Amino acid sequence: MNFILYAIPIFFLLITIELVAEKWLKTDYYRVNDAINSLSSGVLSQMTGLLKAFIPFTLYLMVFEYIQVFTLPNHWWVWVFAFIAYDFLYYWNHRLGHEVNVLWAAHVVHHSSEEYNLTTALRQTSGSILSWVFYLPLAVIGVDPVILISVGSLNLIYQFWVHTRHIPKLGWYENYFVTPSNHRVHHAQNEIYLDRNYGGVFIIWDRIFNTFQAELDDEKPIYGVRKALQSFNPLWVNMQVYTQLTRDAYRAQRWQDKISIWFRKTGWRPADVDAKYPLAKTDLSKFKKYDFALSLRAKLYAILQYTIIVGLGLIVLLSGDALVFWEQLTIISFIVFSSYSLGAFLDGKAYCTLLEAAKNISLVGLVYLITLPTAMQVGFAIAGIFALLCLVLLIRIQPLPKAQVHSNLAPKDVFK
Structure with missing residues (x-):
């Protein structure tokens, strides 16, 4: 179980x-x-x-x-x-x-x-x-x-x-x-x-097996990875290292390196690739968190969108047996797209408002294609319409300033 x-x-x-x-x-x-x-x-x-x-x-x-x-x-x-x-x-x-x-x-x-x-x-x-x-x-x-x-x-x-x-x-x-x-x-x-x-x-x-280390009073943990993600997009976080390994395998001259790179020790790169395409690592002495400031309204909008994603996910998890395969696949595909769109929103990408508008409109149509109780269909349709109104009325649609990469300085507040 x-x-x-x-x-x-x-x-x-x-x-x-x-x-x-x-x-x-x-x-x-x-x-x-x-x-x-x-x-x-x-x-x-x-x-x-x-x-x-x-x-x-x-x-x-x-x-x-x-x-x-x-x-x-x-x-x-x-x-x-x-x-x-x-x-x-x-x-x-x-x-x-x-x-x-x-x-x-x-x-x-x-x-x-x-x-x-x-x-x-x-x-x-x-x-x-x-x-x-x-x-x-x-x-x-x-x-x-x-x-x-x-x-x-x-x-x-x-x-x-x-x-x-x-x-x-x-x-x-x-x-x-x-x-x-x-x-x-x-x-x-x-x-x-x-x-x-x-x-x-x-x-x-x-x-x-000698891999234990106690937390030290004089060494405050710095969280994250040395080759920082620099994004709030969950799809990119899943693809980041795979993408880098694929690039390195493609660029490597020796076919042995193209294959072995996948199974070598973490961080290993072919010598020719590392020399020609060096990767910067975080300098912990100058470490600053990646951030992109959002207004309170933008944060509330992001929470609303996540709530919709969770609701759809629970439908798949709890009512999966009542849905045929194509219905499950449709909902899962929509959740993947929604997660990418929300990640673009959190990163302040210039194209995020178009993605969000398309997503909210699609949600209204999606729920009527799936075999759901009428109350659920109405609820998600209302959520999609409400989210679209929030996007139009509360969020200024314009190209967004570039996110602050590893900076604790508060960038210009957006979506006011």
Whole structure:
């Protein structure tokens, strides 16, 4: 059983509580553009997951059916064993996700935020189907697919709460389990913190395999990645490293480099490509967050658009059986387009208003093409019309100034 769907309301409740804490404690851990990018990445991950899950899960079923060595009963101790074994395999999946180019291309999505809050936990990749390979040993020893999905979802749910800066070190608990403190280290790009603390639930694997690093009082974590995303578009965050690897493979002279680059250590580039097309890395001594200021009205509009995206996503997740394949595919395609358009809006692209207008108009027509209850059709149609009115009446349609790349200086407020 996949428990993640049932945990979604709890996720948003905890995010709300953290936002209240943000206001109460006067911290500065949230930005609307960054948070919506994280949340939109989460929606995209769930949608694409529906399309790509069939192949890897079928592979697990085939191994379980034809290659399993033992037949494990459905007893409590099997669930406990599977939970621990899954986390051990997750450690290696996660670690290699940082150490191999093609795996990092997918996992970088989760590390691309320059903030660290509970929305960061939902910033998940849409581009990887390779992670299932790491869990095939569980099929060989006879762990039922239902148990695998269950413990996997519980592992992911546990990881949600550690993405916060509001919880300090937790004493003895730090020695055995992943906590907010030691996971803050994992998301930091400081040299001393780089590529540390890979555990999902248990931190003991990092201690055993010498990849543990405690959070230091005199070394404040700087979040993000060395080759910064410089965008609030969730589609670009999913494609950034894949695009760079493809370029490098195309530009490489030696065919061996064209192939091996995908499986080399993260950051490796062919010598000829690196010399001719050097890539700049973030200078942490001069680090400033990528930002693009939006007016309050623009922020509210972005939140409205994200709410519509979430509503459509929940329809696919909760009512998928009532929809035929082309209807599911149509909604998912619209969500992908909406996420791209909203990302362009958050980045202040000059063409974003045209995309947003087209999206809002399309939404009104979309809901009547899909088999939905009348109340839902009316609700989404009203939302689309209202969003279009907001775009026309509250947002000035004009070319937008270029976003401030890695600057804490407040750029000109737009959409006034």
